Amino acid sequence: MIDVQAVSKRYGQTVALDPTSIACEAGSTTALIGPSGCGKSTLLRVVAGLVIPDSGTVSLAGETLTAQNSERLRQNLGYVIQDGGLFPHLSARDNVTLLARYLKQSPVAIDRRVTELGELVQIPATALARFPRQLSGGQRQRVGLMRALMNDPPIVLLDEPLGALDPITRSELQTQLKAIFAGLGKTVILVTHDMGEAAYLAGRIALMRDGRIVQRGSLQALLDEP
Protein backbone atom coordinates (compact mmCIF):
# COMPACT_ATOMS: atom_id res chain seq x y z
CA MET A 1 0.00 0.00 0.00
CA ILE A 2 2.90 2.35 0.82
CA ASP A 3 6.20 1.82 -0.97
CA VAL A 4 9.09 4.19 -0.32
CA GLN A 5 12.13 3.51 -2.49
CA ALA A 6 15.52 5.06 -1.68
CA VAL A 7 14.28 8.54 -0.79
CA SER A 8 16.78 11.18 0.25
CA LYS A 9 16.31 14.75 1.48
CA ARG A 10 18.74 17.43 2.55
CA TYR A 11 18.14 20.82 4.08
CA GLY A 12 21.30 22.75 3.17
CA GLN A 13 24.10 20.77 4.85
CA THR A 14 21.68 18.76 7.01
CA VAL A 15 20.91 15.28 5.76
CA ALA A 16 17.32 14.62 6.88
CA LEU A 17 16.94 11.39 4.89
CA ASP A 18 19.89 9.35 3.69
CA PRO A 19 18.58 7.12 0.95
CA THR A 20 16.10 4.99 2.86
CA SER A 21 13.30 2.61 1.89
CA ILE A 22 10.25 1.15 3.57
CA ALA A 23 7.20 -0.80 2.42
CA CYS A 24 3.94 -1.14 4.35
CA GLU A 25 1.32 -3.75 3.48
CA ALA A 26 -2.34 -2.85 3.28
CA GLY A 27 -3.94 -3.01 6.72
CA SER A 28 -0.64 -2.96 8.64
CA THR A 29 0.44 -0.51 11.34
CA THR A 30 4.10 0.48 11.36
CA ALA A 31 5.71 2.56 14.09
CA LEU A 32 8.64 4.77 13.11
CA ILE A 33 10.78 5.22 16.16
CA GLY A 34 14.12 6.92 16.77
CA PRO A 35 15.79 9.89 18.45
CA SER A 36 14.74 13.48 17.78
CA GLY A 37 16.12 14.78 14.49
CA CYS A 38 16.67 11.35 12.89
CA GLY A 39 14.25 12.10 10.04
CA LYS A 40 10.95 10.53 11.16
CA SER A 41 8.77 13.55 10.41
CA THR A 42 10.54 14.20 7.13
CA LEU A 43 9.91 10.61 6.03
CA LEU A 44 6.24 10.92 6.98
CA ARG A 45 5.94 14.23 5.10
CA VAL A 46 7.54 12.64 2.05
CA VAL A 47 4.94 9.85 2.15
CA ALA A 48 2.24 12.49 2.57
CA GLY A 49 3.48 14.36 -0.52
CA LEU A 50 4.17 17.43 1.62
CA VAL A 51 7.95 17.29 1.13
CA ILE A 52 9.44 16.46 -2.26
CA PRO A 53 12.47 14.19 -1.86
CA ASP A 54 15.75 15.02 -3.63
CA SER A 55 15.79 11.47 -5.04
CA GLY A 56 13.82 8.24 -4.78
CA THR A 57 10.14 7.47 -5.20
CA VAL A 58 7.00 7.02 -3.14
CA SER A 59 4.10 4.85 -4.37
CA LEU A 60 0.68 4.81 -2.76
CA ALA A 61 -1.62 1.91 -3.69
CA GLY A 62 0.59 1.16 -6.69
CA GLU A 63 0.72 4.70 -8.05
CA THR A 64 3.94 6.69 -7.99
CA LEU A 65 3.59 10.10 -6.38
CA THR A 66 4.49 12.98 -8.72
CA ALA A 67 4.06 16.74 -8.65
CA GLN A 68 1.11 16.29 -11.05
CA ASN A 69 -0.87 13.70 -9.10
CA SER A 70 0.07 14.54 -5.51
CA GLU A 71 -3.10 16.54 -4.86
CA ARG A 72 -5.27 13.63 -5.98
CA LEU A 73 -3.21 10.94 -4.22
CA ARG A 74 -3.24 12.98 -1.01
CA GLN A 75 -6.98 12.35 -0.83
CA ASN A 76 -6.07 8.73 -0.08
CA LEU A 77 -4.45 9.67 3.17
CA GLY A 78 -5.26 11.22 6.50
CA TYR A 79 -2.50 13.07 8.33
CA VAL A 80 -2.51 13.82 12.04
CA ILE A 81 0.13 15.89 13.85
CA GLN A 82 0.86 16.70 17.47
CA ASP A 83 -1.89 18.77 19.10
CA GLY A 84 -4.24 18.05 16.17
CA GLY A 85 -2.93 20.71 13.79
CA LEU A 86 -6.36 22.34 13.70
CA PHE A 87 -7.14 25.72 12.12
CA PRO A 88 -7.60 28.00 15.14
CA HIS A 89 -10.23 30.26 13.55
CA LEU A 90 -12.59 27.38 12.64
CA SER A 91 -14.82 25.45 15.04
CA ALA A 92 -13.88 21.82 15.64
CA ARG A 93 -16.76 20.75 13.42
CA ASP A 94 -15.74 23.09 10.61
CA ASN A 95 -12.19 21.75 10.83
CA VAL A 96 -13.53 18.22 10.41
CA THR A 97 -15.86 19.04 7.52
CA LEU A 98 -13.72 21.57 5.62
CA LEU A 99 -12.56 19.23 2.85
CA ALA A 100 -15.92 17.45 2.52
CA ARG A 101 -17.67 20.81 2.04
CA TYR A 102 -15.03 21.87 -0.47
CA LEU A 103 -15.65 18.60 -2.34
CA LYS A 104 -19.38 19.46 -2.29
CA GLN A 105 -20.51 16.38 -0.39
CA SER A 106 -24.15 16.54 0.64
CA PRO A 107 -24.86 18.20 4.02
CA VAL A 108 -26.85 15.12 5.09
CA ALA A 109 -23.95 12.77 4.32
CA ILE A 110 -21.55 15.13 6.11
CA ASP A 111 -23.78 15.25 9.22
CA ARG A 112 -24.07 11.47 9.28
CA ARG A 113 -20.31 11.04 8.95
CA VAL A 114 -19.56 13.58 11.71
CA THR A 115 -21.95 11.76 14.07
CA GLU A 116 -20.38 8.41 13.25
CA LEU A 117 -16.82 9.70 13.71
CA GLY A 118 -17.75 11.52 16.93
CA GLU A 119 -18.89 8.20 18.35
CA LEU A 120 -15.79 6.44 17.06
CA VAL A 121 -13.35 8.84 18.75
CA GLN A 122 -15.72 9.47 21.67
CA ILE A 123 -16.09 13.21 21.60
CA PRO A 124 -19.36 14.87 22.62
CA ALA A 125 -21.28 16.89 20.01
CA THR A 126 -21.10 19.96 22.28
CA ALA A 127 -17.31 19.92 22.01
CA LEU A 128 -17.51 20.02 18.21
CA ALA A 129 -19.15 23.45 18.36
CA ARG A 130 -16.11 24.91 20.14
CA PHE A 131 -12.94 26.43 18.78
CA PRO A 132 -9.69 24.49 19.13
CA ARG A 133 -8.39 26.74 21.94
CA GLN A 134 -11.54 25.95 23.97
CA LEU A 135 -10.85 22.21 23.86
CA SER A 136 -8.56 20.05 25.98
CA GLY A 137 -5.43 18.63 24.36
CA GLY A 138 -7.05 15.20 24.17
CA GLN A 139 -10.15 16.64 22.51
CA ARG A 140 -8.05 18.53 19.97
CA GLN A 141 -6.31 15.30 19.13
CA ARG A 142 -9.65 13.47 18.75
CA VAL A 143 -10.85 16.21 16.42
CA GLY A 144 -7.61 15.97 14.43
CA LEU A 145 -8.26 12.24 14.08
CA MET A 146 -11.85 12.84 12.96
CA ARG A 147 -10.62 15.27 10.33
CA ALA A 148 -8.07 12.73 9.09
CA LEU A 149 -10.70 9.97 8.88
CA MET A 150 -13.51 12.10 7.46
CA ASN A 151 -13.13 10.95 3.86
CA ASP A 152 -12.31 7.38 4.90
CA PRO A 153 -8.78 7.32 3.43
CA PRO A 154 -7.07 3.91 3.19
CA ILE A 155 -3.85 5.38 4.63
CA VAL A 156 -3.45 7.24 7.94
CA LEU A 157 -0.19 8.95 8.93
CA LEU A 158 0.25 10.06 12.52
CA ASP A 159 3.18 12.23 13.64
CA GLU A 160 3.59 12.02 17.43
CA PRO A 161 -0.20 12.19 17.77
CA LEU A 162 -0.17 11.77 21.54
CA GLY A 163 3.07 13.64 22.26
CA ALA A 164 1.44 16.69 23.84
CA LEU A 165 -0.92 14.81 26.17
CA ASP A 166 -0.81 14.02 29.88
CA PRO A 167 -0.16 10.34 30.70
CA ILE A 168 -3.78 9.46 31.54
CA THR A 169 -5.32 11.00 28.41
CA ARG A 170 -2.47 9.51 26.45
CA SER A 171 -3.12 5.96 27.58
CA GLU A 172 -6.87 6.41 27.04
CA LEU A 173 -6.27 7.55 23.47
CA GLN A 174 -3.79 4.73 22.89
CA THR A 175 -6.53 2.23 23.72
CA GLN A 176 -8.94 3.98 21.37
CA LEU A 177 -6.42 4.27 18.55
CA LYS A 178 -5.71 0.56 18.80
CA ALA A 179 -9.41 -0.26 18.51
CA ILE A 180 -9.83 2.18 15.61
CA PHE A 181 -6.84 0.79 13.67
CA ALA A 182 -7.96 -2.79 14.22
CA GLY A 183 -11.56 -2.11 13.21
CA LEU A 184 -11.06 0.04 10.12
CA GLY A 185 -8.34 -1.92 8.31
CA LYS A 186 -6.31 1.21 7.56
CA THR A 187 -2.65 1.18 6.58
CA VAL A 188 -1.02 3.25 9.29
CA ILE A 189 2.39 4.80 9.90
CA LEU A 190 2.82 6.18 13.40
CA VAL A 191 5.79 8.32 14.43
CA THR A 192 6.58 8.14 18.10
CA HIS A 193 9.59 8.16 20.35
CA ASP A 194 7.83 6.02 22.93
CA MET A 195 8.84 2.36 22.53
CA GLY A 196 5.92 1.18 24.71
CA GLU A 197 3.45 3.04 22.52
CA ALA A 198 5.07 1.63 19.37
CA ALA A 199 4.90 -1.91 20.72
CA TYR A 200 1.30 -1.53 21.84
CA LEU A 201 -0.06 0.05 18.65
CA ALA A 202 2.05 -1.33 15.84
CA GLY A 203 2.61 -4.82 14.45
CA ARG A 204 5.85 -3.68 12.88
CA ILE A 205 8.48 -1.33 14.16
CA ALA A 206 11.04 0.54 12.05
CA LEU A 207 13.98 2.00 13.95
CA MET A 208 15.47 5.15 12.43
CA ARG A 209 18.83 6.73 13.01
CA ASP A 210 20.62 9.51 11.11
CA GLY A 211 18.13 9.63 8.25
CA ARG A 212 17.85 5.88 7.66
CA ILE A 213 15.82 2.93 8.77
CA VAL A 214 18.40 0.76 10.49
CA GLN A 215 16.18 -2.13 11.64
CA ARG A 216 12.69 -3.41 10.93
CA GLY A 217 10.53 -6.13 12.36
CA SER A 218 8.11 -7.08 15.09
CA LEU A 219 9.07 -5.91 18.57
CA GLN A 220 9.98 -9.49 19.46
CA ALA A 221 12.26 -9.80 16.44
CA LEU A 222 13.99 -6.53 17.36
CA LEU A 223 14.47 -7.64 20.96
CA ASP A 224 15.87 -10.98 19.79
CA GLU A 225 18.57 -9.27 17.67
CA PRO A 226 22.01 -9.67 19.22
Ligand code: ADP
Ligand atom coordinates in the same frame (compact mmCIF):
# COMPACT_ATOMS: atom_id res chain seq x y z
P1 ADP B 1 12.46 13.84 13.64
O1 ADP B 1 11.04 13.86 13.18
O2 ADP B 1 13.03 12.46 13.73
O3 ADP B 1 12.65 14.61 14.89
P2 ADP B 1 12.89 15.57 11.36
O4 ADP B 1 12.49 14.78 10.19
O5 ADP B 1 11.97 16.58 11.91
O6 ADP B 1 13.33 14.55 12.51
O7 ADP B 1 14.26 16.29 11.05
C1 ADP B 1 15.40 15.63 10.48
C2 ADP B 1 16.52 16.65 10.33
O8 ADP B 1 16.18 17.59 9.31
C3 ADP B 1 16.77 17.48 11.58
O9 ADP B 1 18.14 17.76 11.63
C4 ADP B 1 15.97 18.75 11.32
O10 ADP B 1 16.50 19.84 12.02
C5 ADP B 1 16.11 18.91 9.83
N1 ADP B 1 14.94 19.57 9.24
C6 ADP B 1 13.67 19.09 9.21
N2 ADP B 1 12.85 19.94 8.58
C7 ADP B 1 13.60 20.98 8.21
C8 ADP B 1 13.34 22.19 7.50
N3 ADP B 1 12.11 22.50 7.06
N4 ADP B 1 14.35 23.03 7.28
C9 ADP B 1 15.60 22.73 7.70
N5 ADP B 1 15.93 21.60 8.37
C10 ADP B 1 14.95 20.75 8.62
Ligand code: ADP
Ligand atom coordinates in the same frame (compact mmCIF):
# COMPACT_ATOMS: atom_id res chain seq x y z
P1 ADP C 1 9.25 17.33 14.71
O1 ADP C 1 10.63 16.87 15.04
O2 ADP C 1 8.21 16.80 15.64
O3 ADP C 1 8.92 17.20 13.27
P2 ADP C 1 10.23 20.00 14.86
O4 ADP C 1 9.95 20.89 16.00
O5 ADP C 1 11.57 19.39 14.64
O6 ADP C 1 9.13 18.87 14.96
O7 ADP C 1 9.83 20.74 13.50
C1 ADP C 1 8.73 21.56 13.40
C2 ADP C 1 8.77 22.28 12.05
O8 ADP C 1 10.00 22.97 11.86
C3 ADP C 1 8.68 21.34 10.85
O9 ADP C 1 7.91 21.97 9.84
C4 ADP C 1 10.10 21.15 10.38
O10 ADP C 1 10.15 20.85 9.00
C5 ADP C 1 10.68 22.49 10.70
N1 ADP C 1 12.09 22.37 11.06
C6 ADP C 1 12.67 21.41 11.81
N2 ADP C 1 13.97 21.61 11.94
C7 ADP C 1 14.23 22.75 11.24
C8 ADP C 1 15.41 23.50 10.99
N3 ADP C 1 16.61 23.12 11.45
N4 ADP C 1 15.29 24.63 10.25
C9 ADP C 1 14.11 25.00 9.79
N5 ADP C 1 12.96 24.33 9.98
C10 ADP C 1 13.01 23.22 10.71
